Amino acid sequence: MKKTLIAAAVTLAVTTLSSQAMARDSIWIAGSSTVFPFSTAVAETFGRESSFPTPKVESLGTGGGFKLFCSGVGVDKSDMSNASRAIKLSEYEQCQANGVTEITEVKIGFDGIAIANSKSGPSIDLTLGELWLGLAKDVPNEAGELVPNPYKKWSEINKDLPDAAIEVLGPPPTSGTRDAFVELAMEGGCDSFDSVKALKKSDKDKHKAVCHGIREDGAFVEAGENDNLIVQKLVANPAALGVFGYSFLDQNADKVQGAKIAGVEPTFDTIADGSYPISRSIYFYVKNAHVGTIPGIQEYVAEFTNDKAWGPDGYLADKGLIPLPDAMRASVAADAQALKPMDKPAK
Amino acid sequence: MNKPSSAGAPPRRAIDIVNASLKRRYARERRFRLIGLTAVVMGLLFVALLFADIIGKGHTAFQQTYIQLPLTFDAGLIDPKGTRDPETLRSANYNALIRAALRDVYPDVTERRDIRALGSMFSVGAPSQLRDRILANPDLIGTTQEVWLLADDDIDMLIKGYIDRDLPESERRVKDRTVEWVERLEAEGRIEKRFNTIFFTHGTSREPELAGIAGALMGTFYTLVLTLLLSFPIGVGAAVYLEEFAPRNRWTDLIEVNINNLAAVPSVIFGLLGLAVFIGLFGVPRSTPLVASLVLSLMTLPIMIIASRAALKSVPPSIREAALGVGASPLQTQFHHVLPLAMPGMLTGAIIGMAHALGETAPLLMIGMIAFIVDIPSGFTDAATVLPVQIFLWADSPERAFVERTSAAIMVLLAFLILMNLAAVLLRRRFERRW
Numbered sequence: 119m120k121k122t123l124i125a126a127a128v129t130l131a132v133t134t135l136s137s138q139a140m141a142r143d144s145i146w147i148a149g150s151s152t153v154f155p156f157s158t159a160v161a162e163t164f165g166r167e168s169s170f171p172t173p174k175v176e177s178l179g180t181g182g183g184f185k186l187f188c189s190g191v192g193v194d195k196s197d198m199s200n201a202s203r204a205i206k207l208s209e210y211e212q213c214q215a216n217g218v219t220e221i222t223e224v225k226i227g228f229d230g231i232a233i234a235n236s237k238s239g240p241s242i243d244l245t246l247g248e249l250w251l252g253l254a255k256d257v258p259n260e261a262g263e264l265v266p267n268p269y270k271k272w273s274e275i276n277k278d279l280p281d282a283a284i285e286v287l288g289p290p291p292t293s294g295t296r297d298a299f300v301e302l303a304m305e306g307g308c309d310s311f312d313s314v315k316a317l318k319k320s321d322k323d324k325h326k327a328v329c330h331g332i333r334e335d336g337a338f339v340e341a342g343e344n345d346n347l348i349v350q351k352l353v354a355n356p357a358a359l360g361v362f363g364y365s366f367l368d369q370n371a372d373k374v375q376g377a378k379i380a381g382v383e384p385t386f387d388t389i390a391d392g393s394y395p396i397s398r399s400i401y402f403y404v405k406n407a408h409v410g411t412i413p414g415i416q417e418y419v420a421e422f423t424n425d426k427a428w429g430p431d432g433y434l435a436d437k438g439l440i441p442l443p444d445a446m447r448a449s450v451a452a453d454a455q456a457l458k459p460m461d462k463p464a465k
Numbered sequence: 466m467n468k469p470s471s472a473g474a475p476p477r478r479a480i481d482i483v484n485a486s487l488k489r490r491y492a493r494e495r496r497f498r499l500i501g502l503t504a505v506v507m508g509l510l511f512v513a514l515l516f517a518d519i520i521g522k523g524h525t526a527f528q529q530t531y532i533q534l535p536l537t538f539d540a541g542l543i544d545p546k547g548t549r550d551p552e553t554l555r556s557a558n559y560n561a562l563i564r565a566a567l568r569d570v571y572p573d574v575t576e577r578r579d580i581r582a583l584g585s586m587f588s589v590g591a592p593s594q595l596r597d598r599i600l601a602n603p604d605l606i607g608t609t610q611e612v613w614l615l616a617d618d619d620i621d622m623l624i625k626g627y628i629d630r631d632l633p634e635s636e637r638r639v640k641d642r643t644v645e646w647v648e649r650l651e652a653e654g655r656i657e658k659r660f661n662t663i664f665f666t667h668g669t670s671r672e673p674e675l676a677g678i679a680g681a682l683m684g685t686f687y688t689l690v691l692t693l694l695l696s697f698p699i700g701v702g703a704a705v706y707l708e709e710f711a712p713r714n715r716w717t718d719l720i721e722v723n724i725n726n727l728a729a730v731p732s733v734i735f736g737l738l739g740l741a742v743f744i745g746l747f748g749v750p751r752s753t754p755l756v757a758s759l760v761l762s763l764m765t766l767p768i769m770i771i772a773s774r775a776a777l778k779s780v781p782p783s784i785r786e787a788a789l790g791v792g793a794s795p796l797q798t799q800f801h802h803v804l805p806l807a808m809p810g811m812l813t814g815a816i817i818g819m820a821h822a823l824g825e826t827a828p829l830l831m832i833g834m835i836a837f838i839v840d841i842p843s844g845f846t847d848a849a850t851v852l853p854v855q856i857f858l859w860a861d862s863p864e865r866a867f868v869e870r871t872s873a874a875i876m877v878l879l880a881f882l883i884l885m886n887l888a889a890v891l892l893r894r895r896f897e898r899r900w
Contacts, residue, residue, distance in 0.1 A: 144848070155863065158837040159671040165839055166593065174752065174848045175837040194748060344861055369863045372629065372636045433589070437671070438863060
């Protein structure tokens, strides 16, 4: 008697669970923590102004987002993936292998990475090459041979830079901001040295290791994923530089100042027109197979790609998103709303 | 075999040796006391510092700035056909009402950019505030009312003094023109700080002025209730069996060692286990109180079992022997006599285990709880987040106004933790029996 009761209870629990898992009426978005502030702003507006429930947005990081996104089709898999970089070929193939064949890629704008210091410190203007010299693990000496980074002060790299110890607070390797910083700033900087650039042809792996290697002697401090914390630490330590997303610079303009990169200040306009070098494109990806199964996906995409959201005067610009140029925005919006599947990425 | 004594000295008596070292021993004791006291004082000092910092940062979040505006509920804008159909009222453009009211109050502001700046003094939630008012009372349509509207977070920060008005304009998020408007409104008494009810009644939001902890609190509530329901019976059952019924052999020793080990396993491991087993294998829905409570139950079970066993051990064997002596069966002995006496200790263990689960974030990161969920969950299988995770998410938001809200949420979490620990202490005081 008792056994049947228990069995009945278990069956009941399992069926209610599985029926719960079957029906999902809200959109599920997962991925990059960089896109998270924008995605959530759209999700909230969408939930408020449409008749659909507010989408659930998870902050898993770009890689984690794609892993979930590409794990298959079904209500227990995410509908959209936020990414602070384009999907990789390997991830695309993973998707294809698991039956996620049609994916719509939507480029939503740019995100700048600021190198900043406290307002009470000196204003700084450096080139990517100087930044790389300050932070790389190994740097070329006069003969062009790689030696462990000997620089202790910025002024040793360039006399015009402040006579202060090199101390940079930045995100840890798990962060997408760190990936972008390494790829855009460090790699951009190291290629300004001919001896290192030559490596690219002769020894690609070595080139990557040299360009991407950040020194581990205490000059670069991993200050955690939390950009607010980096801002606070900069205020407390005017001699230090910090690396974080542009939106935090925008929000804290009274406390920190962005360093100019080769004379270009990080501002809304310089990032939008591409003259500020450390900026990246950010994206979201839609699983076309879920359109029609999960209600509201098309409407969400329409809300996101509407000028009142992602336009230069839209609410996402208030949150720190740097919009795409007008013509590009129009064409991306048209493709996105038509859910045009993307082609195989090149790499 | 006497030891060679030093020349001619009288034999030392024990009392002399004691007297000689007495002073040193007293000094040593005083030193130890002093070190202990310093340690305690230091600990208290840091706790006080933490509290002062959190309360100093967070207390302002319990107030929210409102701006008063004379507003005409224009029938032509809200309900042009006059049907009073709730659907029409719901979808009306309430933003236009605010813009029209602003045009009346500031007739000299004509440039498009300035009008935008004027409008952005109000929260994006202000139109829905008006909508709710109209839906509750359609008779307002056609009248002109003085309404208090929710201010934008930048204005809120300005009023609360977190934005320095003396800084150069380029370094401020609020521009000179807006400061001028705000100062005029202040002079007219049209700006007011009120108790922030939204903070307690709303789910999270990307707009600090609309963000609340209700969603996270409900998520925490469902998670903890289910965790208690799952882990307490299993924990007590396991403890009673292991302590009272299980034979002492290699197997029970192995189980005991494992339970003690599990209590020391980093909590994030339980999250990984939850992801692989509960979500991956059994298909329990992600980001729900259900899966969170399964994971947290696993995490609190060892604590619960250890506490329950300690409580059972403290019941004197004479009770058991007396019960068995008057003819009670072993089961009756346990359930009628031992368990009731051990219950206060078990409950204390349970409360402390729950307090532990309340503050836990690490295992929940793995099972999809770091999510932006606006809607307040209404069941165990609704997507939800919990209070510590909400704090984590807010701390990571760029908006300045989230700093105070983060601290305020921490204050709420601390209040709950203190309450639970207090309950554990009171329970022990009230029901504990000593033999």
